[in-house]
Amino acid sequence: xxxxxxxxxxxxxxxxxxxxxxxxxxxxxxxxxxxxxxxxxxxxxxxxxxxxxxxxxxxxxxxxxxxxxxxxxxxxxxxxxxxxxxxxxxxxxxxxxxxxxxxxxxxxxxxxxxxxxxxxxxxxxxxxxxxxxxxxxxxxxxxxxxxxxxxxxxxxxxxxxxxxxxxxxxxxxxxxxxxxxxxxxxxxxxxxxxxxxxx
Numbered sequence: 001x002x003x004x005x006x007x008x009x010x011x012x013x014x015x016x017x018x019x020x021x022x023x024x025x026x027x028x029x030x031x032x033x034x035x036x037x038x039x040x041x042x043x044x045x046x047x048x049x050x051x052x053x054x055x056x057x058x059x060x061x062x063x064x065x066x067x068x069x070x071x072x073x074x075x076x077x078x079x080x081x082x083x084x085x086x087x088x089x090x091x092x093x094x095x096x097x098x099x100x101x102x103x104x105x106x107x108x109x110x111x112x113x114x115x116x117x118x119x120x121x122x123x124x125x126x127x128x129x130x131x132x133x134x135x136x137x138x139x140x141x142x143x144x145x146x147x148x149x150x151x152x153x154x155x156x157x158x159x160x161x162x163x164x165x166x167x168x169x170x171x172x173x174x175x176x177x178x179x180x181x182x183x184x185x186x187x188x189x190x191x192x193x194x195x196x197x198x199x
Contacts, residue, residue: 005057006058013065013085014086014088016099017095021122026062029062049161060165076109081112082111085117087117088120089120097129119139119147120146121149123150123151124149124155126150
């Protein structure tokens with residue numbers, strides 16, 4: 001796809017504790033694969049994926065961040081200019097869910113105030129230590145949407161990125177016409193209409 005053919009270009013940053021499945025989600029979405037063994041991301045990595053959404057060409061720059069504490073100071077700079085942030089936790093490990101508040105606070109310090117945000121609970125194919133209702137309640141408190149996923153079983157992975165792209169397109173089209181948190185209003189409309197945040 002030539003640069004001149006792209007209607008929209010968006011930067012998406014994925015954050016969360018180490019080993020929650022951030023890289024696996026990206027790999028499943030981009031190459032439709034699920035590697036059983038995947039090395040932890042060192043610092044920051046990124047990949048470009050082109051999509052067609054409602055007849056429009058979209059280029060997504062997906063930034064995969066390391067979850068280890070020693071890389072925190074490195075990745076904060078990558079929040080700047082982000083159009084969307086995906087917060088990922090492992091549904092089988094409660095600690096990763098509890099740490100979401102820390103990630104949300106960190107992003108709020110460095111990303112734009114109106115950045116589109118979504119909470120993702122990965123590994124929904126396994127015995128969960130965090131229920132859907134509990135995750136949904138946290139998302140409601142934060143003021144964002146929640147979605148259950150499984151990179152291994154390919155559940156809702158593509159829907160995350162297509163829905164984000166669609167919401168960002170809507171946001172770009174309506175920029176200036178909604179005064180407060182346009183991304184939240186649009187997400188609520190999509191969520192209520194379909195009963196789930198999906199494409």
